[in-house]
Amino acid sequence: xxxxxxxxxxxxAPGLESVAAWRxxxxxxxxxxxxxxxxxxxxxSLLRRRCTPLTRMMLTAAFDCLGDVDAKSVRxxxxxxxxxxxxxxxxxxxxALKQRISPTKFAHTVHNAxxxxxxxxxGNRQSSSALCAERESFEAGxxxxxxxxxxxxxxxxxxxxxxVPLAAxxxxxxxxxxxxxALALLLEPVDSSDGGTSLGxxxxxxxxxxxxxxxxxxxxxxxxxxxxxxxxxxxxxxxRHGWRWLRR
Amino acid sequence: xxxxxxxxxxxxxxxxxAALGMINALGATADEIWPRVLAADTSRLTRRSDxxxxxxxxxxxxxxxxxxxxxxxxxxxxxxxxxxxxxxWQIQRQVAGAFERYGAHRIGVVMGTSSSGVSAAEAAIRYxxxxxxxxxxxxxxxxxxxxxxxxxxxxxxxxxPAYTLSTACSSGARALASARSLxxxxxxxxxxxxxxxxxxxxxxxxxxxLGAISEDxxxxxxxxxxxxxLGEGSALFLMDREAVGVQxxxxxxxxxxxxxxxxxxxxxxxxxxxxxxxxDAALAPDAxxxxxxxxxGTLTNDRVEAHAVVRLFGNDLPVSSIKALTGHTLGAAGAxxxxxxxxxxxxxxxxxxxxxxxxxxxxxxEDLPELHLSSVGxxxxxxxxxxVMTNSFGFGGNNCTLILSASKR
Numbered sequence: 224x225x226x227x228x229x230x231x232x233x234x235x236a237p238g239l240e241s242v243a244a245w246r247x248x249x250x251x252x253x254x255x256x257x258x259x260x261x262x263x264x265x266x267x268s269l270l271r272r273r274c275t276p277l278t279r280m281m282l283t284a285a286f287d288c289l290g291d292v293d294a295k296s297v298r299x300x301x302x303x304x305x306x307x308x309x310x311x312x313x314x315x316x317x318x319a320l321k322q323r324i325s326p327t328k329f330a331h332t333v334h335n336a337x338x339x340x341x342x343x344x345x346g347n348r349q350s351s352s353a354l355c356a357e358r359e360s361f362e363a364g365x366x367x368x369x370x371x372x373x374x375x376x377x378x379x380x381x382x383x384x385x386x387v388p389l390a391a392x393x394x395x396x397x398x399x400x401x402x403x404x405a406l407a408l409l410l411e412p413v414d415s416s417d418g419g420t421s422l423g424x425x426x427x428x429x430x431x432x433x434x435x436x437x438x439x440x441x442x443x444x445x446x447x448x449x450x451x452x453x454x455x456x457x458x459x460x461x462x463r464h465g466w467r468w469l470r471r
Numbered sequence: 472x473x474x475x476x477x478x479x480x481x482x483x484x485x486x487x488x489a490a491l492g493m494i495n496a497l498g499a500t501a502d503e504i505w506p507r508v509l510a511a512d513t514s515r516l517t518r519r520s521d522x523x524x525x526x527x528x529x530x531x532x533x534x535x536x537x538x539x540x541x542x543x544x545x546x547x548x549x550x551x552x553x554x555x556x557x558x559x560w561q562i563q564r565q566v567a568g569a570f571e572r573y574g575a576h577r578i579g580v581v582m583g584t585s586s587s588g589v590s591a592a593e594a595a596i597r598y599x600x601x602x603x604x605x606x607x608x609x610x611x612x613x614x615x616x617x618x619x620x621x622x623x624x625x626x627x628x629x630x631x632p633a634y635t636l637s638t639a640c641s642s643g644a645r646a647l648a649s650a651r652s653l654x655x656x657x658x659x660x661x662x663x664x665x666x667x668x669x670x671x672x673x674x675x676x677x678x679x680x681l682g683a684i685s686e687d688x689x690x691x692x693x694x695x696x697x698x699x700x701l702g703e704g705s706a707l708f709l710m711d712r713e714a715v716g717v718q719x720x721x722x723x724x725x726x727x728x729x730x731x732x733x734x735x736x737x738x739x740x741x742x743x744x745x746x747x748x749x750x751d752a753a754l755a756p757d758a759x760x761x762x763x764x765x766x767x768g769t770l771t772n773d774r775v776e777a778h779a780v781v782r783l784f785g786n787d788l789p790v791s792s793i794k795a796l797t798g799h800t801l802g803a804a805g806a807x808x809x810x811x812x813x814x815x816x817x818x819x820x821x822x823x824x825x826x827x828x829x830x831x832x833x834x835x836x837e838d839l840p841e842l843h844l845s846s847v848g849x850x851x852x853x854x855x856x857x858x859v860m861t862n863s864f865g866f867g868g869n870n871c872t873l874i875l876s877a878s879k880r
Binding site for chain 2: 225304305306308311312314315316317318319320321322323324325326329330331333334335336338339340342343345346347348349350351352353354355356357359360363366367369370371373374389392393396397426428429462463464
């Protein structure tokens with residue numbers, strides 16, 4: 224069991240843009256929306272225009288989560304199943320038609336674009352990760368956040384996960400509910416402070432996995448719902464092993 | 472630089488890179504690749520005019536026939552995963568040993584990629600242009616980046632954690648760094664880790680649009696340099712906690728906070744990554760015997776890296792880049808460069824270590840500080856342990872430096 228303390232969180236989904244709205248949602252959850260992205264006015268206008276909707280969502284959640292915490296001091300971990308794949312797909316269509324690709328668009332759609340833009344927007348020079356793990360991208364992101372926290376416990380880790388629905392023609396290829404959302408969590412060692420929520424984490428073997436909650440919203444939001452509840456334990460089912468959190 | 476120093480008390484725990492499998496333009500196995508590296512064989516690059524509109528360019532394309540992805544894993548069938556299989560076959564015996572010793576649930580997979588199966592998606596979309604629907608053999612898993620790690624985990628049958636890092640050209644180095652942490656956190660007893668990238672029109676077109684691609688080949692550190700050459704390949708390691716053999720001794724990482732596609736011209740990010748790796752390994756700069764440069768052959772990379780290297784190590788440390796031979800394999804480059812360092816250490820003879828030579832035209836760029844660029848046949852004395860370093864500087868300002876070491880046997 225690996226422990227960490229969640230000392231701040233923030234989330235964004237269409238129509239769910241405040242802590243109060245999320246608390247209300249957690250008590251009475253519904254399927255989250257698929258359209259829209261936040262304005263992200265904290266970004267310089269030139270940069271903001273070039274950012275994909277996913278980038279605006281993930282950076283909004285990231286900076287809201289940090290609040291007064293110095294954005295230069297955290298180690299960021301960005302995880303997304305699809306990244307800015309819709310923009311990549313439109314570039315693939317240009318490739319198929321033998322058209323030239325925009326260098327700016329290319330730069331803004333690499334999988335670590337959100338990590339790079341967070342670094343740019345905040346002046347953060349710390350190590351940053353960008354990862355993905357199919358349907359378990361939130362769960363693997365949490366694992367990588369623990370990995371980074373262990374590597375340098377004196378620095379908080381900012382985990383940011385998010386996704387947008389896949390473009391038409393591709394969404395039907397996967398068996399996953401479409402959602403637009405971003406969730407940011409600030410992780411610190413359990414002995415670092417007394418605020419926040421202390422959580423234990425482990426990866427039980429497949430035969431010890433709990434029941435599949437099979438929620439119609441992303442697992443990241445299922446995690447948030449659990450964190451805001453009184454329940455002691457959360458089990459998420461994975462392809463190879465389970466993911467388990469315990470309130471400490 | 473103290474702000475970047477690591478205080479990780481567990482950094483000195485053993486972390487062995489127990490076995491290596493690799494494939495790239497130089498060959499289909501480490502045994503084929505290593506002599507061609509030492510001989511500075513630039514003949515393996517291929518000219519193609521189908522990847523970037525109206526440009527005929529050199530590519531480090533794999534020459535060998537790739538294995539077939541098993542029918543049961545058809546959703547993962549793409550050249551990227553076939554390259555991973557080709558690398559894996561070379562360490563199959565050692566990985567089987569780890570299964571027997573630790574069990575499938577104690578083995579993890581951490582991979583890096585920057586392209587995944589984009590080339591398969593390109594073919595599917597070309598098919599759609601002709602027929603109005605995506606190719607029937609196309610699955611989303613061929614395109615999504617997370618499939619690089621998920622495919623290998625499914626192919627091996629591991630039930631430990633598996634994920635894919637995609638931090639552009641530092642992906643492969645970061646995959647090794649995260650794999651080490653999974654061992655240190657006791658979440659795994661062995662990790663199959665590395666990176667794979669395959670040539671595709673999207674990346675080639677993107678780099679070409681950015682003005683980063685050379686007409687004639689990689690000529691890093693020369694005043695005549697004109698960009699990089701893209702390549703493909705895979706390198707995979709079996710990593711465990713044994714204290715013998717080649718060790719992953721240090722990891723240093725940093726971000727640039729400068730520009731989405733250009734590094735800080737003062738080289739602060741590069742310096743922080745190299746210094747961080749030294750701190751993590753508890754080594755002074757003079758312990759490093761050889762440095763494998765990121766060395767892509769772009770002007771910005773040369774400037775940043777040369778200044779940072781000289782500032783930290785002075786002018787005497789032998790350095791080189793293999794990208795003139797293999798092309799820049801992007802997300803795989805960090806793992807392939809680590810593999811080159813692994814081979815140098817693993818195949819060192821008593822008292823001396825043969826270094827990969829630097830391939831360039833010898834025309835020194837007056838704007839760069841002088842570096843000791845290693846030449847064909849050059850060796851360096853071994854130490855105890857012998858430590859070598861490799862740099863990976865990714866697009867988006869994502870840097871990772873690794874230190875590998877081996878003790879005298």
